[in-house]
Amino acid sequence: xxxxxxxxxxxxxxxxxxxxxxxxxxxxxxxxxxxxxxxxxxxxxxxxxxxxxxxxxxxxxxxxxxxxxxxxxxxxxxxxxxxxxxxxxxxxxxxxxxxxxxxxxxxxxxxxxxxxxxxxxxxxxxxxxxxxxxxxxxxxxxxxxxxxxxxxxxxxxxxxxxxxxxxxxxxxxxxxxxxxxxxxxxxxxxxxxxxxxxxxxxxxxxxxxxxxxxxxxxxxxxxxxxxxxxxxxxxxxxxxxxxxxxxxxxxxxxxxxxxxxxxxxxxxxxxxxxxxxxxxxxxxxxxxxxxxxxxxxxxxxxxxxxxxxxxxxxxxxxxxxxxxxxxxxxxxxxxxxxxxxxxxxxxxxxxxxxxxxx
Ligand SMILES: [Zn+2]
Numbered sequence: 200x201x202x203x204x205x206x207x208x209x210x211x212x213x214x215x216x217x218x219x220x221x222x223x224x225x226x227x228x229x230x231x232x233x234x235x236x237x238x239x240x241x242x243x244x245x246x247x248x249x250x251x252x253x254x255x256x257x258x259x260x261x262x263x264x265x266x267x268x269x270x271x272x273x274x275x276x277x278x279x280x281x282x283x284x285x286x287x288x289x290x291x292x293x294x295x296x297x298x299x300x301x302x303x304x305x306x307x308x309x310x311x312x313x314x315x316x317x318x319x320x321x322x323x324x325x326x327x328x329x330x331x332x333x334x335x336x337x338x339x340x341x342x343x344x345x346x347x348x349x350x351x352x353x354x355x356x357x358x359x360x361x362x363x364x365x366x367x368x369x370x371x372x373x374x375x376x377x378x379x380x381x382x383x384x385x386x387x388x389x390x391x392x393x394x395x396x397x398x399x400x401x402x403x404x405x406x407x408x409x410x411x412x413x414x415x416x417x418x419x420x421x422x423x424x425x426x427x428x429x430x431x432x433x434x435x436x437x438x439x440x441x442x443x444x445x446x447x448x449x450x451x452x453x454x455x456x457x458x459x460x461x462x463x464x465x466x467x468x469x470x471x472x473x474x475x476x477x478x479x480x481x482x483x484x485x486x487x488x489x490x491x492x493x494x495x496x497x498x499x500x501x502x503x504x505x506x507x508x509x510x511x512x513x514x515x516x517x518x519x520x521x522x523x524x525x526x527x528x529x530x531x532x533x534x535x536x537x538x539x540x541x542x543x544x545x546x547x548x549x550x551x552x553x554x555x556x557x
Pocket of ligand 1: 427
């Protein structure tokens with residue numbers, strides 16, 4: 200048996216559904232799923248109900264989180280055209296700002312140029328801006344980074360033309376970073392047809408040539424692997440209007456370690472993508488005495504019944520993978536062992552970015 204040790208993983212793109220969607224996931228269930236997947240820090244997305252777009256909602260959500268999280272959690276503020284005047288007031292409660300330029304789950308979306316300009320002018324410069332941008336919107340995000348001379352992080356890049364544009368922007372020295380998700384690295388349109396609503400998310404699954412392009416850039420242009428864990432119940436997924444999004448916290452590390460086993464990237468590179476890079480890009484504090492012990496030899500099958508996420512399903516069910524998490528130590532405490540999450544709800548900590556520690 201080969202046992203490897205990794206640093207605590209950082210997932211910069213998780214939907215924990217608090218407030219307003221607790222029947223799909225809450226802080227206690229979502230952070231349990233994170234720990235079962237070897238993830239010790241997560242950044243929670245703001246497209247909740249109501250969205251995390253005012254200081255009041257952010258403060259109340261931080262309070263709920265503090266009482267119920269099992270690992271380290273930071274919150275995104277969400278840019279909402281209705282509340283742009285409160286952007287600066289949101290900043291003390293959030294690690295970064297999320298701007299949605301394209302279609303997603305929920306109502307958060309910035310569609311007008313003056314609103315986008317206001318986000319870039321008013322969000323504090325020492326804090327990051329992350330964007331959901333697809334297609335031509337990637338070019339808009341790159342130009343905003345160039346004009347305002349401030350970093351922009353692109354969420355879940357999925358297509359060949361997008362990753363190539365980001366590679367070109369980086370070559371010119373622009374302050375651009377990006378993440379890709381395991382579902383965009385392992386699934387295509389053909390899987391979407393097979394999975395139906397369980398294979399529907401934003402951005403959608405695309406062609407094999409797009410998947411190939413993401414892998415071709417895994418050693419240079421891609422900065423982070425992020426899960427875009429976006430749980431919905433099976434009843435919602437099988438309803439007349441199924442919402443987009445799939446779970447991902449518990450399957451990301453085994454999928455990526457399977458890719459290492461198959462020679463698609465090195466273990467050293469994987470550690471950069473899942474821990475060092477996201478921590479540096481978002482300015483997150485270090486986690487001393489934190490490690491993830493993983494068994495990498497034996498193949499096993501992903502099963503829905505073993506999941507901690509409240510939604511209880513994954514599009515990867517039935518897939519054979521390698522890389523079983525054996526034990527997770529978070530700042531000196533054993534928080535996952537022998538298939539069981541042992542961290543109590545409320546034992547995790549809220550984190551901020553480095554701008555709050557100077
Ligand atoms: Zn998302």
